[in-house]
Amino acid sequence: MDLTHTLHLGDKMKKDKLSRKEREQLQRRTEILQAALELFSQKGYHNVSMQEIAARAEFAVGTIYKFFKSKEELYREVLMQTAILICSTLSEVLEEKVNEYITIKKYLETKCKLFMENISAIQLYFAEVGGGVRINVKRALDTELRSFYDQMIRKLATVFDKGIQKKIFQAFDPYYLALALESISNAFLFEWMENPDKFPISTIADLTEKIFLERISLLPK
């Protein structure tokens, strides 16, 4: 059984159907991914050695290679896992068919929670997908990751678009509104991540709402 290929992320949902052995394998794979995530997010791809990852995951180097073809593939898996977590969580919120203003508020809340609960993942994700610049470990990865991100922004834009049509928001290019909301909330969230103790994370959603929703996008009635 070649674990490298049989146990993809997409198969995770079948977990409860797996044999004990398979479950154990999956568990180990997950542990390696977790160790790698923590290290990569802390120090970046090139400053982490396979030795280090192995040590943190409490396996031998060779074992890592039983699960992942190469360091690069391991990195890719870590990134993909992360991108899927973030984008799918947020996309879900953006697809709910309720009042657009509520959707945006919920989006902000969810994003804050996501940041709070997955600091390592977030750091890694933004180091790669970043504030717009992309100097990535691999260009190929780039494209794939990037498209996840773009998709989300476009969904956000759609919400603004509908909200504008319904006269909930002020008329403005919805794509730019999406970019603006995304970047402002990120800026505040990074500020929070730097010293999480300075203020509670709930402030972020409030701040963003005050500065963005109330002043830019919301149409005064």
Next chain:
Amino acid sequence: MDLTHTLHLGDKMKKDKLSRKEREQLQRRTEILQAALELFSQKGYHNVSMQEIAARAEFAVGTIYKFFKSKEELYREVLMQTAILICSTLSEVLEEKVNEYITIKKYLETKCKLFMENISAIQLYFAEVGGGVRINVKRALDTELRSFYDQMIRKLATVFDKGIQKKIFQAFDPYYLALALESISNAFLFEWMENPDKFPISTIADLTEKIFLERISLLPK
């Protein structure tokens, strides 16, 4: 003569007092820095070899080492040059003692021009100093660069602060206003850098003014 130590950036101003030989050396040093900047900004520190830099600069590898102790030092010099360019240009604008609204507008204009004329430098700079996340080649560098950036943000905040006191801007934590303006304008500028042909760069300043100045910060009279 040990060029590594005698010819710092700070000494550039003395250029016209230098002998022909010294001028030639400085010129060579600059050419190496330029080649390195282009490569680093395109592919990132770890994906560029000294061989490559040497080739692009049309020197032998050994020659590079006559000018820079190590790859890391070369990188550091490139980054510093860049940070100084960006931060000093913008700081200058922010320190002018005119109407705060004008200052912000001019800041945006200058920033656009800076982005347009120094794409490589900008990419490198933001890859390191980034949208807030920092996984850097070297932690030490990080701190230094970071403080340049922080200083600028703080100057921007001061402008807002004064503007608020003069009732030009709406009352809001000036530091968060600074962060917001910074992040929105960056987001738009990165959008532009991705495909510069989609719209002229002048749109950026307009966009940011429309979305930010007019709606968030400017106090309606």
Next chain:
DNA sequence: TTATATAGTGAATTTGGGTTCATTTTATGA
């Protein structure tokens, strides 16, 4: 309990690329 397969190990090998330095080329000035 023993045989067989499967999983895990980590020392040894390989590799990529940063750095060095003996040699060559160029510039200076007598």
Next chain:
DNA sequence: TCATAAAATGAACCCAAATTCACTATATAA
């Protein structure tokens, strides 16, 4: 023009770290 110094060169060296693989340990089945 020739001697000497300064600068440039790039093949060879070296090392860190990715990858491999022969071996050991463990689980499964007969």
